[in-house]
Amino acid sequence: MKKVIYRNQIFKVLGLSLVLFMSLSVSLLAQEADAAKGKSLFNQNCAACHSLTRKMTGPALANVESRLSEDEGLDREWLYAWIKNSPGMIKSGDAYANKVYNDFNKAAMTAFPTLSNEDIDNILAYTAAPPPTPVAAPAGEVATASAGSSGISNELILGALAIVFGLLVVMLILVNKTLLRIAAANGLDVEREKAVNRTPIWKAFIQNQFLVLVTVIFLLLGSAYFAYGWMMQVGVDQGYAPVQPIHFSHKVHAGDNKIECKFCHSSARVSKTSGIPSLNVCMNCHKSIYEYQGNPEGPSKEDLANGYTNEFYTKEIKKLYKAVGWDEENQSYTGKSEPVEWVRIHNLPDFAYFNHSQHVSVAGVECQTCHGPVEEMEVMYQYSPLTMGWCVNCHRETNVKVEGNAYYEKIHAELSKKYGVDQLTAAQMGGLECGKCHY
Numbered sequence: 001m002k003k004v005i006y007r008n009q010i011f012k013v014l015g016l017s018l019v020l021f022m023s024l025s026v027s028l029l030a031q032e033a034d035a036a037k038g039k040s041l042f043n044q045n046c047a048a049c050h051s052l053t054r055k056m057t058g059p060a061l062a063n064v065e066s067r068l069s070e071d072e073g074l075d076r077e078w079l080y081a082w083i084k085n086s087p088g089m090i091k092s093g094d095a096y097a098n099k100v101y102n103d104f105n106k107a108a109m110t111a112f113p114t115l116s117n118e119d120i121d122n123i124l125a126y127t128a129a130p131p132p133t134p135v136a137a138p139a140g141e142v143a144t145a146s147a148g149s150s151g152i153s154n155e156l157i158l159g160a161l162a163i164v165f166g167l168l169v170v171m172l173i174l175v176n177k178t179l180l181r182i183a184a185a186n187g188l189d190v191e192r193e194k195a196v197n198r199t200p201i202w203k204a205f206i207q208n209q210f211l212v213l214v215t216v217i218f219l220l221l222g223s224a225y226f227a228y229g230w231m232m233q234v235g236v237d238q239g240y241a242p243v244q245p246i247h248f249s250h251k252v253h254a255g256d257n258k259i260e261c262k263f264c265h266s267s268a269r270v271s272k273t274s275g276i277p278s279l280n281v282c283m284n285c286h287k288s289i290y291e292y293q294g295n296p297e298g299p300s301k302e303d304l305a306n307g308y309t310n311e312f313y314t315k316e317i318k319k320l321y322k323a324v325g326w327d328e329e330n331q332s333y334t335g336k337s338e339p340v341e342w343v344r345i346h347n348l349p350d351f352a353y354f355n356h357s358q359h360v361s362v363a364g365v366e367c368q369t370c371h372g373p374v375e376e377m378e379v380m381y382q383y384s385p386l387t388m389g390w391c392v393n394c395h396r397e398t399n400v401k402v403e404g405n406a407y408y409e410k411i412h413a414e415l416s417k418k419y420g421v422d423q424l425t426a427a428q429m430g431g432l433e434c435g436k437c438h439y
Contacts, residue, residue, distance in 0.1 A: 038126030
């Protein structure tokens with residue numbers, strides 16, 4: 001009988017040990033979860049519908065595991081099942097799964113069967129991590145940055161020029177005194193000779209007919225040159241960078257986030273114009289991206305100097321919401337929208353024909369060829385002059401891509417014989433004919 005008692009006690013000890021071992025294993029796994037990897041996974045899989053701190057298409061997920069455990073009595077195993085197969089959880093009749101489904105307008109959550117338990121552990125570690133403390137820029141940093149970049153160098157240059165000018169003045173005064181002293185030693189009264197023989201400069205100029213003729217010709221030629229230069233710049237807006245009603249940073253979108261130009265300007269592939277993207281295109285992303293995160297280390301000194309802080313970009317997103325009538329709290333459109341009066345930057349004359357699709361889709365010309373390094377532009381500006389001479393030079397220098405295009409085979413063969421070349425430029429293919437661009 002004693003042996004049975006001892007046997008039961010041994011089983012109890014082993015059972016308690018197993019429970020302790022399992023709990024320690026779970027805690028160790030939780031500690032080993034990588035919040036940094038979880039952030040990456042969260043941004044890839046969850047950020048389109050969820051935020052950490054606010055309600056969006058789905059609920060806020062900050063401390064989601066602890067909240068579900070305290071409020072609903074649900075454990076991590078339930079989260080594994082829900083994330084990997086939420087539709088199956090709803091169909092099975094799970095009470096809390098159906099509650100979430102009904103509370104969020106029956107918007108079914110996407111299932112993620114490819115996420116492993118370790119991936120979900122990392123995501124939960126990220127949702128449980130405290131938010132990073134924002135890095136405040138030291139007082140006076142903006143002023144110091146701007147002064148260090150231009151103010152000191154300008155002061156040094158101006159100071160050096162002032163010293164050189166002062167030395168020249170002193171040297172001229174000394175030379176003048178020396179010459180007067182030499183003249184006085186030789187018995188010459190310089191001041192008296194000046195008074196007797198001096199002729200007014202205007203009279204001397206009028207009396208010299210050759211000098212008058214040369215001056216008149218020079219003034220006429222100079223005036224014609226500057227008048228021609230000024231008239232040739234009429235309608236040329238190279239460098240034009242207007243202030244837009246909503247600040248849109250091509251540097252952030254095309255540069256930092258690698259968004260292709262034709263994702264927003266999709267009509268450039270098939271249309272004469274590249275088109276202005278509708279605000280619905282912006283809202284495809286900005287339903288979820290409601291504030292600008294930027295660099296985790298904070299804005300650069302250059303951005304601070306120009307006022308491009310995280311708060312600045314977030315305010316511009318709010319302008320977008322106001323224009324489209326987006327209610328952040330209820331995650332729905334109010335129906336009250338406002339037009340955005342964008343300021344046009346690139347504008348060709350009405351008599352000049354340019355087709356984006358012909359250049360982008362057929363010729364394969366990159367956007368940067370005409371519009372410059374757009375991915376580096378914080379404020380969009382006109383990079384190229386867009387003059388007739390500029391277009392003609394491009395046609396003279398650019399070879400036509402005829403590979404795989406049956407339209408060009410026969411004409412390319414004939415013109416190649418005519419010009420004696422293997423590759424033809426756009427000009428040799430008729431790109432300089434007046435009717436190609438003017439109609």
